Amino acid sequence: MMSLRVHTRVGCVRPLPGAERMAIGTFGSTSRAAAEAVESLPGVAEVVPVSRPFKLASREVIPEDTVVHVGPVPLGGASALAVIAGPCSIESRDQILATARAVRAAGATALRGGAFKPRSSPYSFQGHGEEGLRMLRAGADQHGLKLISEVMDASQIQLMDKYVDMYQLGARNMQNYTLLREMGKVRKPILLKRGISATLEEWLLSAEYLLAGGNTQVILCERGIRTFETYTRNTMDISAIPVLKKLTHLPVFADPSHGIGKRDQVAAMARASIAAGADGLLIEVHCDPDKAWSDGAQSLFPGQFDRLMAELRIIAPAIGRSICTEPAVRSGW
Amino acid sequence: MMSLRVHTRVGCVRPLPGAERMAIGTFGSTSRAAAEAVESLPGVAEVVPVSRPFKLASREVIPEDTVVHVGPVPLGGASALAVIAGPCSIESRDQILATARAVRAAGATALRGGAFKPRSSPYSFQGHGEEGLRMLRAGADQHGLKLISEVMDASQIQLMDKYVDMYQLGARNMQNYTLLREMGKVRKPILLKRGISATLEEWLLSAEYLLAGGNTQVILCERGIRTFETYTRNTMDISAIPVLKKLTHLPVFADPSHGIGKRDQVAAMARASIAAGADGLLIEVHCDPDKAWSDGAQSLFPGQFDRLMAELRIIAPAIGRSICTEPAVRSGW
Amino acid sequence: MMSLRVHTRVGCVRPLPGAERMAIGTFGSTSRAAAEAVESLPGVAEVVPVSRPFKLASREVIPEDTVVHVGPVPLGGASALAVIAGPCSIESRDQILATARAVRAAGATALRGGAFKPRSSPYSFQGHGEEGLRMLRAGADQHGLKLISEVMDASQIQLMDKYVDMYQLGARNMQNYTLLREMGKVRKPILLKRGISATLEEWLLSAEYLLAGGNTQVILCERGIRTFETYTRNTMDISAIPVLKKLTHLPVFADPSHGIGKRDQVAAMARASIAAGADGLLIEVHCDPDKAWSDGAQSLFPGQFDRLMAELRIIAPAIGRSICTEPAVRSGW
């Protein structure tokens, strides 16, 4: 056992425990001479330069898959594929209870629903706030589901922490660095969505803000990028899934609802995401989509969601995975 | 039986035989009064206005799936999924024979290979021309495969027609209207690739040129679009597959090799394409990818292609399809 | 004189005083019958439906140009064209003083400089914070310039308000709705930059958040969009300038430094912006660009800035405008 003191400009030295040996990350460009000096110390196996601008998020630094735990249920790595489902906005107690019942029956492991809504127009519905979170918590608890909801600003963290099991950080806030820095201090899992025109490198650098802040429970979620196409709302970048799985150890989810934006095509994109290697899905399901206050056109009917889950159970084994089918309540969530 | 004479400004009237009744397409905007006059004729069931700018390519005009026949083998509709494989460029007789043997053993139904190569730089290898086509024909025949090769200009049609079973019309020529018009007169199947920044509507309008010219044996092939991403060569638009299947009756193929451009991720994109509903695949396989004259970085090793075919056989049933596994030679190709 | 009480769902009724008559904006879709009922009231000249999703930002609602006042100096409308110049980051007292002296001598009317820096990587320099603002204030005051600096989060407003004459709201925060809502309450001018892949409509909707919040002193600033080009950092969308001038009454500025990202081409883009009708410019100038901590490659040398100002003085009359050439200190800033 030894103690190692390192001076770097940014003052950031981080222990990265692995299965077989302990890595210690330092930042800033270091001369080859300095690297050799460290390498010659007793107990130091090797000094590995990291070529990517993202460090803690890269497989170069952490080769093994990160497994994120939401309560007792693992996400990522070799875990069963997990499906998080629910409405875009929390509208009413009845809407949440009916949707929670339906998605749990079909095999979902967590409930989604927005209480704070980022809207392009200041005149659109902006969400029910705390009252919505209370409804969502009740719906999740009643059906043995965990829950996720979107945080839009650091000022909401204290309030939300009483209700959520997992935070969503939305596409429009992917480069809100103040929020990223605050969320790095939180000790609950974060699902980080990709910005609508972000490159993979920019996205991983945003994840790096969370990891550098101390929160290692980060999931990346592809949700469609902006292209020239007008027949779809966005163009879901399925290719991001295998590329990310190579670049990073973080779990990769996919949101086919925002990814394509049309109900009829959501199932096809969900199947494609799983076939491409995603660790899980985030899907909009509504007990009565035609009356939804937002995103109705891309929300599945409960029956459609049920059929999709059946299709996914057939595809998953083709890539050596399975779908979490145990009712969440039994597994102790 | 009756004879119907219609005057329209563009002079284009086309019989469209369907399973249950005969449709007759006319073009140009027609007044409601004229439509009613036609509708009142004996033998006319109804006049259906077509809202899309593409007509013959739309499901509004032709609701049933088009099945394209390459020899005795059907592509599209409820047919078995077909995989076309082979090198980017035809390099040598040995390369073609070795690759043909490998892809046939793994279950491919046709061989691909370029004799005329569209290259960004005038100083890059431009293809072996007729000598290459002769090699490709020999390789295909020896292993009971059909073959496809790219046509770049109307002046090549006469020569190519002696060798090919199916033409590829490449991404850079998707809006080469002179070539599209000439290819409309050809009586062999055409695989029409999507332009690198084309919208689905522009692509279907290019297909419309072929159909309006009289060639109904058209397959659409997604091959990746240009986005801001730099970790991949292109961004494969998997979402185009289900959207096209809804808009058009033409078969939809996918080219995961150009779609993502990196060998390690080709299999993931091939699986995703099938899971999303593609009718078949076009894949670059090379007997020795590291020595390929072009596209080596995205060409699969024969062993990788073999494993991919096994994965696809598991996924296909999830969408009610199967992979063509009968050696092509036995089925009379 | 009359009092008018209107009930609308969003509860938003706003008086919009114009030169000749008072407009009253209400929101929410209203039936034609309701509109006619209002129109029949005494003192109501007409009810004008607003077709754009942005309302207070549109010329339909407010036809006359908005003139923003930074102290006594007007920006927009028929005012002289204004140029805001300075470094990307505030680095040191000497750097600020030297740069302020140079840009004032060349004819700039305000000084720019970042104290809080949004950076893609958590390991990059993040700005000097309050200490930087103090330096910037001193540099501006010493040379009779007003100053602008970027706000990244609502928590910085109280601190910044002691130092700045005008806030910059950066591209990455264009859809940070929490920040937009807070900035709507501020009573100093805001320069709102366009998000890197934002459409004009999304941008105007973000301005609408500020206007709806009560801050009418808003300037839009084009700063380049993301395209496929790799020879430039961004692609400056000069076409946004005349289109915005038609859609909105707000002043439109241009930032050619971020717009193109290469020092050699900044002057060409600055000239083009003015020729296209921009109301002013935001330009990066550094006393010693090769030693800049950030954006050095796109910062002008003082001599280049001086030559550019001379060129702009020739172009401005072609569109019926002039460049503010009076030293700012004399005009009472």
Add this chain to the structure above:
Amino acid sequence: MMSLRVHTRVGCVRPLPGAERMAIGTFGSTSRAAAEAVESLPGVAEVVPVSRPFKLASREVIPEDTVVHVGPVPLGGASALAVIAGPCSIESRDQILATARAVRAAGATALRGGAFKPRSSPYSFQGHGEEGLRMLRAGADQHGLKLISEVMDASQIQLMDKYVDMYQLGARNMQNYTLLREMGKVRKPILLKRGISATLEEWLLSAEYLLAGGNTQVILCERGIRTFETYTRNTMDISAIPVLKKLTHLPVFADPSHGIGKRDQVAAMARASIAAGADGLLIEVHCDPDKAWSDGAQSLFPGQFDRLMAELRIIAPAIGRSICTEPAVRSGW
């Protein structure tokens, strides 16, 4: 005087006469040893490796501005700025005569008009062909203008050569390599438009096809790229102008009509193009735009074109240029 024989794989050796010395371009990657062997030959001053993928188009190979001659009138270099104007499609003899008269009176130096039209839909008007060219020639001759028209296919060259002074190669054909190769053999100037999503490098490589084929009279013409914006038809990439002027010696023109696609904003984009350093403009003017068969919404009225020319005459001196104001007929065109 000496004779130099060089063997290279692509067999391409090209003399490049300059003002002070003769350069000889060879292609293919050459070892440093071979370069040194050539450098040691008598009469060889130096061997300069060219880093860009485009060679003959680069300033590294040819530092001096290329001046293209259309009859006696020079385009590019330090020449007066030239404006080419006319309708999108050639519709009738009267339309051409009226438009030719108007654009010549305002100061245009050449007439544009399409006889072969590339149209997205096979059902749109495809052009009058030779009859149209005859009208265009008559209109140009009657008003002392030179003329330009678009070639879509190699099969049209022989016919067109009887009528045109200059060929336009359109955006959709920018990567039609068969056409590029044939046009390289033509001995009249070519205006090469940028593909709608082409990078500058791809565009210059297409110019390289023309130059490598032996045609050195090439002008590049920016005409707008595809972006996410919906308020304009395209996004005119003004930044391409100064970047191209640095990368290449070829003249750079701009087409503000297609660049922005809306009549009201064409003048702003024309002014911006000149302010950014363009060598000339290609503008759509129609004697009666509201009745135009194509592109009416972006065609200027003659009066608008006249006012624009007056504005350009003010701006040009700011960049040390002038507008060609001598009636073309007098200067011997």
